[in-house]
Amino acid sequence: MISVRDVSKIFNAGHPNEFTALHRVSLNLPLHETTVLKGPSGSGKTTLLGLIGCMARPTTGRIFVNELEITSLPERFLTEIRRSTFGFIFQQVNLIKGISALENVMIPAYPTGEKHSLLRARAMEKLGMFNLDMRAAARIECLSGGEAQRVAIARALINNPAIIIADEPTAHLDSTLSREFMGIIKELKSEGVTIILASHDPIVYDSDVADRVVEMRDGKVIKGGKRP
Amino acid sequence: MILNPGILALFITSLLISLMTIYAACHGIQILRRWDIASGSELQLILERRTYLISTIVTYFLAFQLVSLFLFIQTADSICHLFVGAMCAVGTLTVNSFGYPTLLLKVLTFIIAGLWLILNYADNRGYDYPLIRAKYLLLLILAPFVLAETVVQCFYFFGLTPDIITSCCGTLYSQSARGIASEILALPVIPAKILFSVSMLATCAAGMRLFLNGKGVYRLAALSGITFVVSIISMISFISLYIYEMPSHHCPFCIVQKEYGYVGYPLYLLLLSGTVLGLGVGLLQPFRNKKSLEHIIPAIQQKCAGAAVVAFVLFTSIVSWQILVSSLKML
């Protein structure tokens, strides 16, 4: 269970350009389910995902991941949790240019100091899941949009995370690729991975993969709960 | 001042190190004043990030300080013949009254920086920054010593004037014979030997005890400190004599020279690390009750104690080996 309790996030506090991105949000997200955060841009979806994914700390309020309070942990502990628990898929594919697809997939595991050969084998396996093993040595610039998206997903899976966080994953994909992406998500879900998506793309929130759709606006949750 | 490359290098380095330390100390003060772990404010976030900067600076500082300690001795040794009557580094250091204080401060700052890193290591393992205050107070203690070292070293270098013939007519300098004593007053050999063996044995025993059943923390710390001083005294009193095979050359510096197989480097390195580790164990003790460090500190202490014992034992074995192979016979 991921529980968000009374969380607010204020940027530039005390300055004239103070901006409240989240306002006293409370939310419970059970594990092994797929949740979609839905809302227009600027509604606070991304900020909430960042807080849940241990990328930033809330200004007030608490967040628990599996009963562990993560709000007051120092950065190095947050990173540890982030690395081992979460896999991220971003709006842009956010791959590092100039190096091979394989290396890109391996990058999240570098700080663990895992043996190179093991790590490489696992990365190849993840790429293989998406039929990309032939493209492993290719540089990112040479990949097509769909391939790049799949490499990014492979990267999110390299540490075998329990939770996948995807922020507007289909924003830069055409409908075919978006459907293909949802297919992959479905597959992951069937393996028991918890998935949290933020999107305002109907292909995502109307998909039957989503167990739960939370609607957000202006930094508040306006509608949420189990899909009927 | 002597425009010697070694002196310039030391000069530039200590200047840079001082600047970095001032910078770190300023941030340290801010951390001490504004730290609030419970807050999620941006200021707190910035402060937490600064802790990375400061530990990076201190880590580099320690590395540079160690090399500069040896470079200082090496340079002092290499320019000794510029001074009438100076036979080795000892002579150069006594040319003016700032030589030894510089060396002393270098050793002191090295030890404090080492202790800081041990504290930092423990702190980084607690999830709520348990030692943050102690750590930055120690940094504020370290900073004045670093600055003092730079200033004293400046005075020392500026106070060096070589005795060369071009600056005057002929032998004027030689005649004035300032008579730099090349020898240090040394403790008589037998008491020094007894003192050395007793303190080494006691320290290693205390270290083993701590390693095995976690008892006697302060004892180990105190003994490490004492052993450090005793070892330096012994170095002057008798160890160096065996290494030089010369019953009257009480010099703690010449042993880093090539003629003696650079044996001084491992010796001083082991002694310094043993001392820092031993003292670090004691430094951590008051924080043992912090909740987030309950299990971490004893583990670190055990590790440190073990490493300290290894360092001291290695030190002693090198010393004993040197004494055994030495051709010098003393009572």
Add this chain to the structure above:
Amino acid sequence: MANVIEHHRHIIDFTLSSLLRRKGKNGALLLVYAVIVFILASVLFFSHALRREANLALSESPEIIVQRTMAGRYQTVPIFWSDRIRTINGVISVRPRLWGYQYDSVFQANYTLTVPAEHPPEPGSIDIGSGISRMRGAYPGDIISFAGHDGLPRSFTIRNVIDHESELLTSDLILLSDKDYRDFSGIPADQATDLTLRVRNPREYSTIAEKITRMFPEARPILRTEILRTYDALFGWRSGLIIVIFSAAIFAFAVFAWDKATGLSAEERREIGILKAVGWETSDILLMKFWEGIVLSLTAFLVGTILAYAHVFYTSVALFAPVLKGWSTLYPVFRLTPFIDLGQVATLFFLTVVPYTVTTIIPSWRAATIDPDAVMR
């Protein structure tokens, strides 16, 4: 432990690929850095080797030289001084020495004329240094003439050319007999240029020098130990001076390094953001930056030092020769004996690697503390 090593190796892998991606910029940095190390190392190696060379070769020069000064200028020494000085305890021998300079206006060179203490050439013949031989194309059997003190030319047959291996000491020497030199220079028979003393016990040098000045107040005794000390100071000072001048270049380089490290491109910021987002910690980024610094500085340091060694000891500092030559036309061709020591390398390390590293600490920390969620915004 294996974990730690593998961790570092992973980070090195990544650092190298990110360095390689910006080949032009990093290559230029590496090149400038290596050149700086190269020049500094050349200066250090050269001055140290020369100092040792001087110290070793001159260790057999006369223990004490007695000159006479009048109003601060040299005068010739009356030979009777030597008998008085010989009575001082500890003085093994006193020898009047004859030597001086000769300016050759054709070749614009200064020669040093000297009368050897042992085996001087017979009157009418001379030995010349290999520098003179090379410059004038003069070989044994040839005849050379110089104008003496009275303006009249005197001819000498070349007996020998001094062995090339000692050129650093003898390149500009002309050796001739006592009789020829007095005739040539006009030094009266009861005078000498200076006196050389042999003293066995080094502990007595200063006592003897003191006694000489008491005996002859206008005497200026110069001790060998002082000569060697002066050489040390001279070369030490010279290399120090070059380093001080050169520090401007080091400073400029530090600014360049700083600029390179602070001026993170948008691309680099994005990259670091990605790394932090996918699970790299601040200290991992710092480690990456540390390795970046090490890769650059260590490579530059090693390459620069090794090249400097070749430069100093194989090409005899070909690049510095114009500076060392100055206006002199008689420049010795020499091969230095490679005296190097660890202290020099340590000094070099401090002069190059430390300033570079220190300038990159704060910028790398800045880079490392980019928000991980920056990539999501």
Add this chain to the structure above:
Amino acid sequence: MAQRRSTIYLGVTATLVLLLVGMFLYASNVVRTSRPLFARKTALVRQLQLTDLCLFTEASYTRHVSMTDISTPFQDSPMSLEHFPTGALVEPPFHLVRNHGQRD
């Protein structure tokens, strides 16, 4: 499979370090073997009663650095490359430069 970049880098660095160490060893060996050379040199120095290296021959006072005293330098040539530390900072007097500078 191509080598890891870190392997290549560490290999290159290790080679360079070995080269450096080799350089030291080689240098100390050369120093050792050049002892007879120095013996010959010192014998020559003894025979000729030399006191200085013949590196700077442009002016007599630079030729025998150890034989000079403080009042000598400008005796030779005001334009000559200065040998004493302060010489790098003090210029020769203008009238000397004007009168003699061209000739030397």
Add this chain to the structure above:
Amino acid sequence: MKQLSLVSILVLVLVSTVFGSDLRKAGPKDKCPVCGMFVAKYPDFAAQIHFRDGSTIHFDGAKDLFKYYLNLPRFAPGRKPADVSAVFVTSYYDLAPIDGISAYFVAGSDVYGPMGRELIPFARETEAREFLKDHKGKVILRFLDVTSTLLKPLD
């Protein structure tokens, strides 16, 4: 006692003239039996005692030579002063080996040897006197004047 020393000096002088023992150079492995130092490193103060059986003992200074000679039972059990065939010390001014029996030794000067304060040997008395004046020496001794009590303040 006095007579005994007179006798022994006679014996020594006789022995050294008759046997005419030659100087033997200290090798790199020769150590001083009193302090354990390598003698070859300090040729400026080297001293040696020759015994009649042909053996040579090297010392790094006249002081250690006397310590040995005055305490033969300890350093060389079974040997007597009469077994000594020759004594050589290094004279200060020309650093040349001279006969130790006839040498003049200056004590208390400001010249230090490898073992600190030393007895500085001279072949001629005039030299010794001048040295005494130049180097703040205290007393001039002959070989047989030297006793253990005189050596004490030199340590």
